[in-house]
């Protein structure tokens with residue numbers, strides 16, 4: 001392709017809403033243009049990268065027996081009502097009516113549509129296993145679209161769904177897709193981690209996320225730092241990262257002392273209480289209040305309060321709490337007024353003693369004796385609280401559970417030797433073992449060999465295709481622009497022609513262009529009538545792996561300048577050798593990926 005014939009416009013400045021480098025660079029490079037919040041046009045260069053990524057995905061999935069199809073983007077409400085996700089997904093689904101007042105939504109994910117598709121045709125165990133995928137535009141009405149393609153409202157996803165006869169077979173399908181994802185992200189040259197994760201409202205029991213490590217990532221990860229021989233490699237999204245004590249706060253293990261109420265006027269926070277009592281925040285116990293109402297029935301406005309007690313310096317992990325309570329969405333924190341209704345006091349003076357609501361204790365409190373909590377009376381606390389004597393007797397104690405957010409420094413739950421370090425990640429892929437959640441709800445079953453009927457075992461597997469492209473840029477750029485991994489670079493070579501009006505120069509450039517193309521390389525010639533400085537800047541910004549500069553004084557001496565984008569190393573190569581030289585450079589430019597230790 002030649003620039004003079006293409007619709008490509010680079011910008012000196014990034015749009016005001018671009019906060020992170022990849023969003024800035026893709027906008028400045030003319031790769032993407034915003035249409036509305038979270039909705040973008042992909043320019044020709046972006047589309048070229050997209051097609052390359054799609055091809056890699058297709059190759060790896062087809063190789064493992066998955067089959068491509070294409071489902072509709074507009075879904076009838078009835079299918080989503082069968083699984084109750086019409087309600088559960090809330091405003092995330094963009095719903096609308098057609099001229100006949102039939103309700104529809106835009107596809108945010110396709111479990112319902114695929115399950116409907118499969119149930120119509122699968123009759124017997126002989127029809128299984130099946131693994132189907134599509135690469136398609138999704139729409140999610142994200143509350144806060146941002147960071148360009150990272151969190152769009154409209155975005156491209158590869159979604160795959162597996163159907164099997166039993167759990168072992170389903171887990172085999174799961175493993176196959178897990179392997180495919182590794183192969184895909186390895187081929188892209190990304191630096192990523194595979195982490196344990198929460199299944200969200202998709203449901204299911206086993207799930208892993210593929211997270212590209214980058215400062216701008218929205219996901220918070222806990223990664224084992226063990227570099228020993230076995231290199232534990234444990235990593236989890238903070239949403240589910242098991243929390244073990246980093247340091248056990250000194251626990252008073254002496255025998256129970258008499259319960260005592262004491263005045264704490266104006267002490268509303270753990271920090272203030274710690275200061276006044278001379279204790280560490282970790283030695284205090286705080287109580288938080290949530291509503292366990294699942295919120296899926298708008299008619300049911302009951303508060304359904306619960307209390308969670310945890311160490312003064314810990315925070316409740318809403319996802320762990322959601323899972324402990326068996327809810328589909330994280331429970332909401334009660335307002336100050338609601339806390340007062342439940343306890344008779346404002347939040348700074350509340351505690352578990354005497355409460356008539358379910359009470360959960362975080363694991364880190366195990367073994368505590370004689371601790372301090374709010375007295376459920378404004379400006380008073382209780383000391384020498386004893387779990388058995390003062391809390392359990394009300395009959396609402398629900399036991400110890402892992403409910404806190406893990407932190408850097410916590411012990412690794414897998415190897416027990418390493419400690420967590422904190423990382424940021426961009427979730428580019430997600431694999432789920434679903435079990436029979438959808439097949440049961442939608443009556444997708446098969447007849448086994450003995451004639452008995454069973455719900456089909458399912459898995460689902462997503463890759464954020466457009467997010468992955470931007471994640472690659474986020475991970476690979478410098479101050480001047482993008483540094484595309486070769487596998488998904490829109491073009492392999494930028495041919496920067498310094499004097500496009502000079503026939504001899506253009507003739508030589510065209511020969512190099514043709515020869516490179518005949519060797520299978522994608523070339524992009526900058527043949528604009530622009531100053532060399534402008535062209536070099538744009539070449540750096542666009543970020544193709546190799547730049548050949550043809551023209552000027554160099555060519556008069558029979559020399560072409562070859563610059564590798566990733567290290568900006570420049571070599572002067574005789575014109576007749578430049579195609580061979582470029583070929584060698586490109587063959588070596590596949591940066592290695594790494595699922596490297598932290």
Ligand code: ATP
Nearest residue numbers: 149150151152155157427428429430462463464467
């Ligand atoms: P997130 O936690 O980032 O909202 P998710 O867990 O809801 O994503 P999945 O349902 O697992 O997303 O979707 C599969 C993949 O689709 C994700 O791993 C991600 O790469 C991509 N994806 C999800 N939401 C978006 C979005 N708003 N914009 C771009 N890509 C997205």
Ligand code: MG
Nearest residue numbers: 209427429430
């Ligand atoms: Mg996900």
